[in-house]
Amino acid sequence: MMARFKAGLLSLRDLFATAWWIVLIVGIGFVVAYQFVQPAPPSHIVITTGGESGAYYQFAQRYAAILARSGVTLEVRASAGSLENLERLKKDEAQVGFVQGGVIEAKDDEEAEDSGLLSLGSMFYEPVWVFYRGDKTLTRLTDLRGKRIAIGQEGSGVRQLAQQLLAANELEADASLLPLAGLKAAEELQQGRIDAAFIIAAEKAPVVQVLLRSPGIKVMSFAQSGAYQRRFPFLTKLTFPHGVADLVRDFPPEDIKVLAPTANLIVRDDLHPALQTLLLQATSEVHGKTGFFQDAGEFPSYKDPMLPLSPEAARYFKSGSPFLQRYLPFWLAVLIDRLIVLLVPIIALLIPLLKVAPAIYTWRVRSKVFRCYGELKFLEDDLKNHFEAAKLADYRSRLDAIDEEASLLHVPLGFTDLVYTLREHINLVQHILDKREKLG
Numbered sequence: 187m188m189a190r191f192k193a194g195l196l197s198l199r200d201l202f203a204t205a206w207w208i209v210l211i212v213g214i215g216f217v218v219a220y221q222f223v224q225p226a227p228p229s230h231i232v233i234t235t236g237g238e239s240g241a242y243y244q245f246a247q248r249y250a251a252i253l254a255r256s257g258v259t260l261e262v263r264a265s266a267g268s269l270e271n272l273e274r275l276k277k278d279e280a281q282v283g284f285v286q287g288g289v290i291e292a293k294d295d296e297e298a299e300d301s302g303l304l305s306l307g308s309m310f311y312e313p314v315w316v317f318y319r320g321d322k323t324l325t326r327l328t329d330l331r332g333k334r335i336a337i338g339q340e341g342s343g344v345r346q347l348a349q350q351l352l353a354a355n356e357l358e359a360d361a362s363l364l365p366l367a368g369l370k371a372a373e374e375l376q377q378g379r380i381d382a383a384f385i386i387a388a389e390k391a392p393v394v395q396v397l398l399r400s401p402g403i404k405v406m407s408f409a410q411s412g413a414y415q416r417r418f419p420f421l422t423k424l425t426f427p428h429g430v431a432d433l434v435r436d437f438p439p440e441d442i443k444v445l446a447p448t449a450n451l452i453v454r455d456d457l458h459p460a461l462q463t464l465l466l467q468a469t470s471e472v473h474g475k476t477g478f479f480q481d482a483g484e485f486p487s488y489k490d491p492m493l494p495l496s497p498e499a500a501r502y503f504k505s506g507s508p509f510l511q512r513y514l515p516f517w518l519a520v521l522i523d524r525l526i527v528l529l530v531p532i533i534a535l536l537i538p539l540l541k542v543a544p545a546i547y548t549w550r551v552r553s554k555v556f557r558c559y560g561e562l563k564f565l566e567d568d569l570k571n572h573f574e575a576a577k578l579a580d581y582r583s584r585l586d587a588i589d590e591e592a593s594l595l596h597v598p599l600g601f602t603d604l605v606y607t608l609r610e611h612i613n614l615v616q617h618i619l620d621k622r623e624k625l626g
Contacts, residue, residue, distance in 0.1 A: 227458035230259045234271045234280040238264045239368050241391040242284040252468040256516035267342030281457050286343030287447030287490040288420040304455045304496040308448035308489040311479045316406035317397045318382040325409035327355040333381035336366035348384040368393050389478045407442040421445045424479045448489050460520045462498040555604045566615050
């Protein structure tokens with residue numbers, strides 16, 4: 187029993203002696219492959235939106251509920267608007283943020299790389315609603331000259347766009363342009379303390395719904411919508427269809443032409459790719475349906491080139507969700523994806539190495555036997571061609587050493603025939619030596 191145990195240990199030693207370099211190469215391959223494995227995605231990220239009464243904030247809350255199903259916490263932080271969102275993203279105070287189209291100009295590749303930000307695409311249209319009081323129908327921004335106008339608070343995208351549009355109509359910034367936004371601007375307009383208000387929000391936003399249904403409040407139909415679209419490429423000309431808001435009241439009583447930038451979801455370029463895909467899945471669920479201004483499946487999409495499109499978003503728009511994430515829980519899909527990146531190069535190394543390993547193992551085992559054969563061959567040559575009777579004791583000593591070495595050989599069972607054949611050949615040489623001794 188002990189002999190078998192020792193033989194087994196020796197066989198294992200031969201195996202390890204053969205395999206150590208395979209382990210070394212695979213280990214090096216593992217270290218190299220690990221450098222290309224993305225770390226596990228964080229379970230907590232921050233999105234910066236807009237005011238708590240605005241559409242950005244409400245949509246972000248819906249994203250958070252969807253991401254929670256995959257075990258990811260999306261913290262929603264209100265802000266003054268797009269400009270503050272950009273600052274937060276650049277300072278890494280948030281990893282995701284809404285930015286209104288037109289807030290920043292399209293950048294070239296070098297500038298975009300320096301910004302550290304990428305676009306996940308446009309999520310929805312944000313119509314520019316110009317609500318006003320009065321009996322006269324207004325169709326041009328020049329009709330607002332001399333009126334008290336709410337253009338949004340400092341740091342907001344609505345304020346920046348309103349100033350751009352008013353400046354294009356040679357309306358100077360003065361005390362008549364008031365820093366009011368959202369429901370506060372709607373209240374002031376309803377009370378008659380202001381004459382008009384710029385509102386940039388989705389048609390379902392509370393502030394839009396309130397003003398659409400407020401007596402005495404009208405919404406401007408841009409007679410020059412085509413001209414604005416030409417001069418401001420980030421704007422899209424849209425039609426608010428006759429009667430779409432309220433079929434019973436027949437509101438609006440006619441088609442209304444509005445302008446709309448898009449709301450874009452911007453991320454830091456170091457946000458984990460799996461989280462970018464998860465966010466896109468959430469936005470598709472929230473924004474992929476038919477609306478007043480959009481067709482089913484129109485969003486999310488890349489409509490505003492203010493920043494380069496994320497590579498993950500480009501793949502998503504082309505092919506949809508990654509294969510694993512379609513059928514597996516998020517955490518499991520990410521784990522398998524990471525393992526694939528790690529294991530594929532290692533398996534690619536192992537396949538040729540394991541093909542070579544048996545041949546090397548066989549050579550190592552045979553080499554022990556062949557070493558004895560080498561010594562035996564030298565002794566046989568001496569006996570046949572250079573025999574000297576005076577060296578008889580030396581010949582016997584050499585032969586005994588070879589025989590002892592052969593008897594101590596431990597090889598796997600599949601190679602024992604080599605040992606027995608060796609010992610038969612040792613006996614043959616022994617007979618040659620005995621004959622030489624008698625003749626001597």
